Amino acid sequence: MKNRPLFTEQLHTAWASQDSMLCVGLDPDPQQFPASLKGKGGAILAFCREIVDATADLVCAFKPQIAYFASQGAEDQLEQLIDHIHRQHPQVPVILDSKRGDIGSTAQQYAIEAFERYQADAVTVNPYMGFDSIEPYLKYADRGVIVLCRTSNPGGSDLQFLEVNSSDSAQQELLYQRVARLAASQWNKNGQLGLVVGATFPEEIAKVREIVGDMPLLIPGIGAQGGDIPATVKAGTVPGAPGTGMIINSSRAILYASKDIHFADAARQAAIATRDALRAAK
């Protein structure tokens, strides 16, 4: 592993020095690329690199979504993209959004994928198989592991919103609250866990914040997905520490702000507007 600070330290440095809670999600869809890039070899890397270079001073993290690279057979471009971010923008942590969920020796292979092959600073994981699906990542003690907790898609409630019996209180709680409680206590061996909580339901972000203290929350769903920025920021704020504790992701609204040759400038303008809206809501 490269010698990089603890994931949570990287975040705190970025929140402070960039004064930004914005994360730009790198979901490259070649069908949405400007004509100047369409059909060219290496277009995915070229597109993402332009977006990264145009926004790196505006963000607290970049979040490449691996599915967009895997569907195109572009793993090598993902490797090069993350290497580019580390070299050119070392102050910005990279969260590999892969939502892997497996156990034992298989999860170890996924940890190698995320932290050795791709050199990510953090990875997203799925908690359905329990702590065994978190533990193999914790061997990389400085890296972040961001656990799916509450997603704001319509079907997100199919399981996450079920009432479950609580072992240590008379009250019932919902499944996503149980995940938050586990992640904030016995699962968080290195202090480098975070949680994914969608932006659509601010009252649920507030509930998670209440459970997890100052744990970082990765919050997708603003921008193209329509989450309310002031309500989201209010709900997720760490008491006494405004401007920290949240990694608020926007992907399409920034990546595809324009589809002409000036797409990177347009992405920068969209990122500035979103960052400023997040700042104003502090």
Place this chain on the structure above:
Amino acid sequence: MKNRPLFTEQLHTAWASQDSMLCVGLDPDPQQFPASLKGKGGAILAFCREIVDATADLVCAFKPQIAYFASQGAEDQLEQLIDHIHRQHPQVPVILDSKRGDIGSTAQQYAIEAFERYQADAVTVNPYMGFDSIEPYLKYADRGVIVLCRTSNPGGSDLQFLEVNSSDSAQQELLYQRVARLAASQWNKNGQLGLVVGATFPEEIAKVREIVGDMPLLIPGIGAQGGDIPATVKAGTVPGAPGTGMIINSSRAILYASKDIHFADAARQAAIATRDALRAAK
């Protein structure tokens, strides 16, 4: 897509014509390869191809685990391996074990990865994000989608064994039972869903079988992981249709039966012994 039968038809054909419920899991770990392959380019493909050719007449499915390829940057070898299986052993369906879990356009990319890039006949998925994380795969109406339900790792109970309130009965049920019920009813739009249920707790396999009728169950955990074959087969049998309904996986006990140059022969002998034990338990 290649013109291949429905996933469930492929399974029924394989169960009948091969008289086998054995699935060989392809989890290639270069550290465990025989010396003759160690350190060679293309060793992952060469190893898996020998295993496949030595066992194809003994199995109802092959299950490559994508993490082992991804950690080594060997996606191209996985593509070639699946292509080899389709060409040389077209009677054997290929289940891509990737346990993807995402929604919307991201899940669409994972569906492209599984069904277009890798040409898998079925894929494993994680239900934590609800039906939205299943639906994008259903556009490939002939392909199988095998949903994680109950895993037999120690931490599997962290969430799956929680009691949840049941909307349509006065009784409580456990989370994995709710997943089974959803998968067997409103989620199963094409009739091509299956479930992953670990072999360690036969009474739970029996419970799932009771909920899901004749739905195929992918059962890892025999062989190296120690599941009891007679109890597993008894629990998972479809009433009135012995020899169907189960895809019983063994990986390491077959792949690494011997680490010398005769590894493929040893794998064949281990596969015969396991297949026969499964047959005897029918």
